[in-house]
Amino acid sequence: MMLSRVARTRITGNSPCLASAFVRRPAISRTHPRWATGPPTPNQPNPDPVDDAAPDLTGDNNGRAKWKGTAFKMFESAMTTFASIAVLGLVGYSYNRYYKALVLEKMENAFRPGDPVLELAAQGKQIAGRPSQPGDVPGVGGDEHERWIPRAEQLKIDAIIRGDDRGHYHLLIGEKGTGKSSMLIEAMYKVDGEGVAMFEAHADLEIFRVRLGKALDFEFHEDNIGSLFSIRGPRDASALLDIERALNKLEKVALNRRKRVGRPLILIINSVHLLRDDEDGRDLLELIQQRAEQWAASNLATVVFNSDDYWVYERLKQYATRMEVTPIGDLPKDRAIQALRNYRMKYFQEEPEVSLLEKVYDQIGGRLTFLNRVAKSEDMMHTCRKICEMEKTWFLNQCWILGMEMDDDVMDQQKYASAAMVLAKALVDKESEMDTIYDEQRGHILPEIPVHEARQIMTRADFIKDYDRINVFTIDSHAMVRADSVPMQNAFREICSKPGFEKHLDGTLERIGDIESLGRTRELTIKDLWNGGKYKITARNAKGNVDKDLSFEVVPGEKDDSDDN
Known part of the structure; x- marks a missing residue:
């Protein structure tokens, strides 16, 4: 109490202005004028008791509004x-239905008359407008000499395409x-x-997918704009899954x-052998x-596989129940000569002698690609010799052997080459026994x-398919191995008949055996024995006394009399 007085006295004495702040002032009324009592304020209207008693409805009306x-x-x-969602969903659903119908319509259009393959073949080969009839022979029955060569298998292929x-589904197998x-x-031409x-076909699955889509007119949903309507398209996947989707659509069309x-x-599916065997x-x-x-x-669809190599047949054979195999070989002699005569008439307006045509056939056989090449050349015999030389060169470049002087670094390649040479020699020997x-x-008759037996002759089981792939040997649908063509058999015969060939082949095989033997053995060399050196070995008993001495040295071997000569 004394402290407050002192403080108040100090403040009052020293600060008059502050002291005035403690002077009590009259309280100001904070009451609303509506509820104010007493006489009215001058210049203000008198309050209406009715208005004061009525409730205020303005706030409620504003709240409801x-x-x-x-x-x-x-x-x-x-x-x-x-x-918006309904319109988006309706448009998206309609587009999805429209797109699916469009995909099927485009795929059906791919099977309507006319095909790009026929147009390319007509432009590339200059095929005449009228297709040949089954059994027709080029140059017979009209003035025009057709380039088409009838085959005995053509009737069956025509029935398949029609x-x-x-x-069934079919595999056509034969040499290139x-x-x-x-x-x-030709069968496609007859049905347009x-x-x-x-x-x-192609070895790369992505390219295979693109080519399949082009043939079926299927875009694999790459042109789908369903994402604009928040419709998720097919997820990105491998080429194999895309091919499965294309086949699903093809099944609906079928x-x-x-x-x-x-x-x-x-x-x-043409050239199925181009797929990798992996x-x-x-x-x-x-x-x-x-x-x-x-x-x-x-009976929805018929698939036709066309292959040059045997491994495709071997792979399909494992699960085949409805597959039919049609082997396609060279033309027989009479049809080959007749076709060659008509070719010459078409290209050079000449009719060669039968003896010349027989000589051509003796050189190259009935392979269509060789006959066509010879018929277009002016000197047919020169072209035949060139074809035979080309086949021989191809075989030597792929499978020639290096003899006893070969280095050990090329042993793997020489195993491959020597096995081919052994098989070629076996075919030549087989020919002499026929x-x-x-x-x-x-x-x-090759x-x-x-x-x-071919694998047994080569002592290798894994090389024969590679030989078929490089067109040196061929394997038919009956699992028989022979030369790929008549010029290749001529090359085998010419190579194996060269002087010293058997010795050269035996030397190569011996060198391969020596290299393999060196790889399986280890050689120990004692350099101290060189130049007359020797080892002395002393044996001692339990008491440390010398029991015996042994000497280890090299004794020169006896020379053979044949070496001196």
Whole structure:
């Protein structure tokens, strides 16, 4: 209490202004004028008791109006959003249905008359407008000399392409240049490509996918704009999955076509041997073969495989139940000579003598690609010799042996080459044991060996497919091994008949054996024994006394009398 007085006295004495702050002032009324009592304030209207007693409804009306406006805006926004979503969903659904129908329509259009393969073949080969009839012979029955060469297998291929041969899928197998693709294109000409699609295989699965899509007019959903409507398209995947999707669409098209037309679709895969014989290639073949089996059983579609190599047949054979194999070989002698005569008439307007045509056939056989090349040349015999020399050079470049002087670094390649030379020599020896190697009607009869015997002769089981791939030897559908062509057999005969060939081959095989023997053994050399050196070995007993001495040295060997001579 004393402290407060002192403080108050100090403040009052020293600060008069501050002291005045403690002077009590009258309180100001904070009461609202509406509830104020007492006499009215001058210049103010008197309050109305009725107004003071009535409730204030303005705030409630404003609140209700605001609530109604907010609710209407919420409803309007919800309906706008719902309408937008509904329109987006309807448009997206409609586009999805339209796109699926468009995909099927485009794929059906790919099987309508006319095909790009036929146009390319017509421009590249200058095929006449009228297709040849089954059994026609070029140059017979008209003034025009057709370049098409009839084959005995053409009738069957025509039935396949027309859709008459059902319930199977087919494998055409034969050497390169025997006319497999030409017969397929000729059969397509006869039906104008209606119901047929053809494309070339490739080792790369991505390129295979693109070529399949081009043949079927299928874009693999790459032109789909469903993402604009928030519709997720097919997820990105491997080429194998895209091929499966294309085959699914093709199956739907085949179902619709069977209801309308009653014939199966034809899908031709040319050059199947170009696929790699690895995991990806085998998976692709298995995928297509599964569909081919299903479609053949239901008569939806017929798949035609065209291959030059045996490994495709060996792979398809494992799971085949409805597959038919059609081997395509060289022309027989009579048809080859007649076709060659008509070729010469077409290109040079001349009719060569029969003796000259027989000499040509003796050199190159009935291989269509060789006959066509010879017929276009002015000097046919010179071209025949050139073809034989080319085949011989190819064989020597791939499989020539190096003899006893070869280095050990090339042993793996020489194993490959020496096995081919051993097999070629076996075929030449087989030819000498045959009763006849030439028939006046059939022509050349090439020697052949079963695959298992060929592997036994080479002492290797893994090389024979590689020889088939490089067109040195060929394996037919009956698992028989022979030379790839008549010029190649002539090359075998010429090489094996050279003086010293057997000795050269034996030397190569001996050198390979020596290198392999060196790789399996270890040699120990004691350099101290060189130049008359020796080792002295002393044996002592338990007491440390010398028991015996041994001397280890090199004794010169006796010379053979034949070495002196």
